[in-house]
Amino acid sequence: SDTLRAHAEARGKFIGTAVATSPLANESAYRTIAASEFNQITAENAMKWDATEPSQNQFNFSGADQIMAFAEANGQQVHGHTLVWHSQTPSWVQNLGADAMRSAMQNHIARVAGRYASNPVLKSWDVVNEVFEENGSLRNSFWYQRLGDSYIADAFRAARAADPDAKLCINDYNVEGVNAKSTAMYNLVRSLRAQNVPVDCVGMQSHLAIQYGFPNIQENMQRFADLGVEVRVTELDVRMQTPRNTTKDATQATYYSNVVKACLAVSRCSxxxxxGFTDRHSWVPDTFPGEGAALIYDENYGKKPSYTAVHDALAGG
Ligand code: G3I
Known part of the structure; x- marks a missing residue:
């Protein structure tokens, strides 16, 4: 059939979407499109620490299991997001001392990644998310303040122990083009792998905006691929100043097309x-007032030019 997922499968790639638990439960149009157009899903929030371990050692997998069941029912892979992050992490974690924080991190990874380790639908994890500052130094998060850089290698080792079959990723934003931040990521990945730390994959979030220009993503992907790691685009959206118009929609469509084509051109891009997929449910307007319309369906589930751009790029047009 003529869906995004059918064309992606023919090219040996995944085409994924983030999904949120509330519209998944409440809106049939949301479910229909998520199931029919995508062969991979990522929980937008449901697998994060604040959702899965709100109090120490009290785990709640209701949202995560809902996402897993949807994927199983629809023949989709799941990308786990995310085990260790500075955001959406409860204050009980942030207030621990160094030894207790390291133990809590290892326990969290063992329990969350361990829960889905035997489920073949769960293929990969963002083990650490957004560990860099824009200038390429390590982010001065509570993780770094308490544990130094060691928490990163420890997190990957714990994730490998919990789920030996999952691809383990480091994920960040503003690392799509060649720049100080992506070069820091390149150097860290090379150094971790040289120490046999199990880093399999690099995620480029790709929260793009038409007013800031298009990054040299293919060149950047290729230098990571040449290290022997898998690369992937993990959180693509292309925002604009609202309202939409024909010109902005056309520019956005070109951005979407060029991201898909870059991945198709790099064999190690999975x-x-x-x-997300519909402008009805997007994080962008909450975070960037006056911006939005970042996705490939409009607020009423109508296909936008950016849908056609993704479709045609995957179909080889
Ligand atoms: O669940 C509560 C709800 O109970 C409450 O009534 C409501 C009131 O604000 O908030 C709800 O929580 C919100 C949550 O999304 C679930 O909808 C949070 O306020 C809101 O901050 C949170 O935003 C998420 C954001 O991460 C938080 O950092 C976005 O949905 C999600 O799209 C966004 O995703 C991140 C990736 O994980 C990492 N990369 C960047 C990306 C965009 O920020």
């Missing part, structure tokens, strides 16, 4: 995940 696929592209879009951070």
């Amino acid at each position: 696929g592209v995940t879009i951070w």
